[in-house]
Amino acid sequence: MSSSSSAMLHTSPLRRYALLASNPPASTSYSTRAMAIELATLPLPASADASKFADFGREVKGVNLGSLTEEQLKEIQELLYKHDVLLFRDADVTPEQQFALTKAFDPTSAVYGHGNNKTGKTTLSILHPDLKTIPRVPQVQLIGNGMVYNHEGLAEAKLKHPHHKTFHKTHISDEDEEKGATRFYRWHIDAALYDLSPPKVTTLYGLSVPRGGKQVCRYDDGTGDELEVPLGTTAFVSGRTMFEILPPELKSLAVRSKVRYAPHPYVWMAPAHAKSTGLGIENEGLEMSFDDLPPWEQSKVKTFPILWKNPVTGGLHFQVHPCGVSELIVDPLPADAKKTGNELYPDGAHIKDLGAVRDILYKMQRPAIAPNLVYPHDWHEKDMVLFHNRGVLHTVVGAFKEDQVRAFHQCNLAASDDPIGPSEEDIKKWA
Ligand SMILES: [Fe+2]
Numbered sequence: 555m556s557s558s559s560s561a562m563l564h565t566s567p568l569r570r571y572a573l574l575a576s577n578p579p580a581s582t583s584y585s586t587r588a589m590a591i592e593l594a595t596l597p598l599p600a601s602a603d604a605s606k607f608a609d610f611g612r613e614v615k616g617v618n619l620g621s622l623t624e625e626q627l628k629e630i631q632e633l634l635y636k637h638d639v640l641l642f643r644d645a646d647v648t649p650e651q652q653f654a655l656t657k658a659f660d661p662t663s664a665v666y667g668h669g670n671n672k673t674g675k676t677t678l679s680i681l682h683p684d685l686k687t688i689p690r691v692p693q694v695q696l697i698g699n700g701m702v703y704n705h706e707g708l709a710e711a712k713l714k715h716p717h718h719k720t721f722h723k724t725h726i727s728d729e730d731e732e733k734g735a736t737r738f739y740r741w742h743i744d745a746a747l748y749d750l751s752p753p754k755v756t757t758l759y760g761l762s763v764p765r766g767g768k769q770v771c772r773y774d775d776g777t778g779d780e781l782e783v784p785l786g787t788t789a790f791v792s793g794r795t796m797f798e799i800l801p802p803e804l805k806s807l808a809v810r811s812k813v814r815y816a817p818h819p820y821v822w823m824a825p826a827h828a829k830s831t832g833l834g835i836e837n838e839g840l841e842m843s844f845d846d847l848p849p850w851e852q853s854k855v856k857t858f859p860i861l862w863k864n865p866v867t868g869g870l871h872f873q874v875h876p877c878g879v880s881e882l883i884v885d886p887l888p889a890d891a892k893k894t895g896n897e898l899y900p901d902g903a904h905i906k907d908l909g910a911v912r913d914i915l916y917k918m919q920r921p922a923i924a925p926n927l928v929y930p931h932d933w934h935e936k937d938m939v940l941f942h943n944r945g946v947l948h949t950v951v952g953a954f955k956e957d958q959v960r961a962f963h964q965c966n967l968a969a970s971d972d973p974i975g976p977s978e979e980d981i982k983k984w985a
Pocket of ligand 1: 742
């Protein structure tokens with residue numbers, strides 16, 4: 555049975571979208587046949603709490619990503635903001651097409667999310683070893699693991715899957731790793747967090763995907779939490795869920811707060827070590843002094859609301875890249891707020907103590923990376939994943955051996971604007 559006829563038999567989880575090319579002018583040769591986009595829920599692992607993923611993630615079927623019609627593109631954009639992660643299987647997409655698809659979400663964006671300048675002192679950035687550019691389309695990066703030859707104009711590229719040992723304060727023993735234990739590497743948003751605006755979408759295309767046994771991602775934070783994951787998964791959590799599961803006093807704090815990122819945050823944090831959950835930095839005082847950073851300007855430092863408003867659903871997503879934050883700025887409660895006595899910082903605050911800032915953010919973000927709230931994508935070759943970079947946090951997971959060759963194309967573009975925070979009504983509702 556074809557997937558479309560099975561879709562007609564089962565009302566859920568498949569929904570059918572029939573998009574007709576609307577009234578094509580008589581002089582053109584547009585086809586008027588139905589171009590159907592079909593949606594299926596993503597296959598959740600047994601660990602996931604399905605009730606928390608009702609709107610999260612969809613597989614999109616029935617489109618050719620390399621040649622989308624205007625109508626399909628519009629529909630896909632809306633679907634991305636509604637569902638945060640979209641999967642297209644068996645996609646055939648060139649780097650040029652991937653760039654065009656990514657750019658379609660923000661037509662005036664042009665440079666890679668971290669910029670294209672990899673010279674000078676920015677080579678100190680912790681991201682530097684992970685990024686290799688496709689020469690023809692410098693906005694598309696080749697990422698993965700192992701040696702790749704004659705790839706899209708690159709004679710050879712040595713790729714290295716990021717390993718938690720290079721970033722976390724504590725490490726899994728070689729013996730446990732041999733048995734399949736691993737960690738979340740670094741929960742993040744794809745964003746420079748200095749000068750450039752956070753990309754709206756990231757496109758991630760799996761070209762070569764080594765198959766292997768499951769690994770067990772350990773949190774190692776005293777909770778005993780762990781999560782079985784496919785080898786080399788990309789793990790996602792919803793920023794909307796991150797906000798929704800908070801108790802009222804932390805919702806109030808989130809809706810009133812902004813974070814200020816350090817200048818050149820990836821250079822600043824380079825000497826520091828991450829927590830065992832990959833969700834922020836340990837307080838060891840190892841960050842670089844602002845005076846030792848590459849030249850920077852106050853006007854390019856980024857201060858963002860903690861909550862970013864979804865342009866389609868109006869929902870609020872808790873979008874903080876915890877590693878790069880240096881300050882927390884809290885607005886006072888609105889004058890007419892009903893007080894319960896539990897409010898945090900009712901008169902507002904500007905918190906510059908790094909330990910305090912990190913403790914507050916961790917308290918708010920850690921609940922959302924609980925094993926039952928994580929979607930670990932099980933990659934297959936030719937999977938194209940689009941994720942709403944302003945609506946989710948994600949992380950690399952796992953460890954490969956040197957001979958396990960993984961090659962992915964990744965693209966995101968520094969956006970043409972900064973994210974929008976909560977509206978006045980949002981603040982009224984949640985503060
Ligand atoms: Fe990323």
